[in-house]
Amino acid sequence: TTSLKDAFKGDFLIGAALNKSQIEEKDTLSINLIEKEFNTITPENEMKWEQIHPQKDTFYFDIADKYVALGEKNNMHIVGHTLVWHSQLAPWMQNEKDSITMVKNIEHHVNTIVKRYKGRIDTWDVVNEALNEDGSFRTSNFYEVMGDNFIALAFKLAAEADPNAKLVYNDYNLWKPEKRAGVVRLVKSLQEKGVKIDGVGMQAHWSLEGPSIEDIENSILAYAALGVKVSFTELDVTALPNPWDLDGAAVEQSYEQYEGDPKMNPYPEKLSEAAAMQLANRYETIFKLFLKHKDKIDRVTFWGVNDGQSWLNYWPINGRTNHPLLFDRDFNPKKAYERVMALK
Numbered sequence: 001t002t003s004l005k006d007a008f009k010g011d012f013l014i015g016a017a018l019n020k021s022q023i024e025e026k027d028t029l030s031i032n033l034i035e036k037e038f039n040t041i042t043p044e045n046e047m048k049w050e051q052i053h054p055q056k057d058t059f060y061f062d063i064a065d066k067y068v069a070l071g072e073k074n075n076m077h078i079v080g081h082t083l084v085w086h087s088q089l090a091p092w093m094q095n096e097k098d099s100i101t102m103v104k105n106i107e108h109h110v111n112t113i114v115k116r117y118k119g120r121i122d123t124w125d126v127v128n129e130a131l132n133e134d135g136s137f138r139t140s141n142f143y144e145v146m147g148d149n150f151i152a153l154a155f156k157l158a159a160e161a162d163p164n165a166k167l168v169y170n171d172y173n174l175w176k177p178e179k180r181a182g183v184v185r186l187v188k189s190l191q192e193k194g195v196k197i198d199g200v201g202m203q204a205h206w207s208l209e210g211p212s213i214e215d216i217e218n219s220i221l222a223y224a225a226l227g228v229k230v231s232f233t234e235l236d237v238t239a240l241p242n243p244w245d246l247d248g249a250a251v252e253q254s255y256e257q258y259e260g261d262p263k264m265n266p267y268p269e270k271l272s273e274a275a276a277m278q279l280a281n282r283y284e285t286i287f288k289l290f291l292k293h294k295d296k297i298d299r300v301t302f303w304g305v306n307d308g309q310s311w312l313n314y315w316p317i318n319g320r321t322n323h324p325l326l327f328d329r330d331f332n333p334k335k336a337y338e339r340v341m342a343l344k
């Protein structure tokens, strides 16, 4: 086979997050690769609250409309990301303290957007990152004003606005046992209230070392046991060290101080052969696990198309050269791509 989407046909969808210039089809090399390799897309930033609903009575749909049209033109499974999230939230909404107003604003937001794309956006990341690492609820402004009711509200509204859309709770580090338990509690409580939830999205911003396959597998099993699907929504494997993985003294320094430090950026130009092999091994192991549980997994989406376009060049430290995806900066498939394809 000649593409990821064909290789994994019948197993799960294969996707990529698209940036603005890709959505606007300004970037032909990207578009060619996206159309060839992927059958599902996610907007990296363009449907977040601050972008799509920048003022209380102003929605900005230009780019989102183009995004949906691009997906439809290619018969892709179209993901909406994300309706309710404390981050990249419009400033006018950030400090709302009145619960009645907050409910009204969430209603207006979810209804307007989900109805606009009814029958066209196939899956919604309804709520993003509502949990802490220990599985308790994050004390975002949403939570401070409404408690965890904002979560059920958002799911209820989305289900009413488009009964056929798949509704997902999305978060990072969902392999962690304590956070996993928090998601299980959340999904159960929604189900007990009769609120529709179809899936758990594991973001999957991972590294060469972790998380362990066992932890990921235990989460797949725990979520699937609730009767919901598991999606890997934002997969990438950083090839560079994260500051919090270094020793305590190092972590106390501000991230900016690492810029230019060879320890933090060991492959500034290109991946060494050895590192490319490590990345390939890691992706192979990850995809073996996905295939083992393909009956529970409906989608694997990469967070970006090629290495040069990945957010990991800017986060958590700005200006590093990272290599987290399956395609290099020239849009060529890497060793990791070959090893993933060889599984089929």
Ligand code: XIL
Binding pocket: 044, 045, 128, 203, 234, 311
């Ligand atoms: C990231 C984007 O990739 C960046 O371009 C942006 O500056 C910040 O957000 N979890 C999510 C995604 O759910 O929306 C985030 O995307 C990455 C972490």
